[in-house]
Amino acid sequence: MNTEDSNVQCPLCGQSHRAPFLKPGQRALCIRCGTTVAERGRLGPDAALAFALTALVLAIPSFLLPFVTLTKFGNERTVLLSGGVEGLWLHGFGPLAVLVLVCGILAPLGLLALLVAVLWTDTSENPGELNATLRRWAHGVEHWAMPEVQILGVMVAFFKLGAVVEVAVGPGLWCYGAASLFTLLAWRRFNLQTRHERARSMLTVASS
């Protein structure tokens, strides 16, 4: 058994602990700095994977369906999720367009893909080097995935536009909002799951 992975390391102070046995709803705190290092969900060990897959499915229509429809003196414009990136790019703000593309679209998608890959391949007692690498990548990508901030930005824009043009929310925005909610849920479960809880996963049972 991989000793490094059977331990729980505090993300803040680096203290390692034996992976605890938790009852549903219990959480474990770091003995040195008090940070929550593990939590046993009430939803079962495969909740993280279910949340991530749901978010991934919702992400597809959020790119393709109308995000917002604007009307000014009878002129109608339908904007997709990528509209903001396009707007910055067309006005010559290339680097900023890339930042918005990364934080609003690429990093959230990448995070979901990595979560699904990690949880799907984590089926044995010793998940191996590839799984550990994917896990590290997921932590790196997560910092740059900010779909919830993009949603707040669009909300503020609605109020700013109220007097200038008519705005209607499209189905793309609803899907994007739901996808980002499921991403947050998946990330939280993924992050605080212990090896003991993962060992109870359907995937593990099926493969061993």
Place this chain on the structure above:
Amino acid sequence: MIPLRLQSRSSLAQAAALAISAIIMMVPAYALPVMHLGIAGQTTSDTTILSGILQLWREGLGGLAAIVFTASFLVPVLKLAGLACLLAAAWRKPGTHSHLLTRVYGAVDFIGRWSMLDVFLVAFLSGAVRFGKLASVQPRPGILAFGAVVVLTMLATHRFDPRFLWADSPPPASGRDDAAIQMATTPPTLP
């Protein structure tokens, strides 16, 4: 493996350099206009981050003005101030006030992302409001500087290794790696 002490000294210096660059970029970010709104029959105007907030306030949207003020001004300023405290404390005397400083790091790491709000706002408006002479929004260079502040601050936070705050304090209990964990049933009351 490089000892934590040496590794952290150089990463502290890098974090400090990134934080100082972010502080410098704050000047153009708040001084320059971030976008331009043109509406047919009205005088066109450039808005800065702070004048945009003031505008929301004048239109009677106080709550919204407070949210944008928090995300676009309080968060970047507090985050850089918190980072400066952490860097100074870790540089001079690692291992003191570790509990408090770890909380500060956690908060800084958590709130940081919300300062991207203004970048997303200007991006959305410039992509959506394109009605030619009737109504249009164009981004202005201030938003580029603001985006740089956000990215530099995030890079500085990631470069800072919070384990350095605990460098001189020995682990509690027996000091062994397999220290047992504290249990708490939810809802937890943090010590």
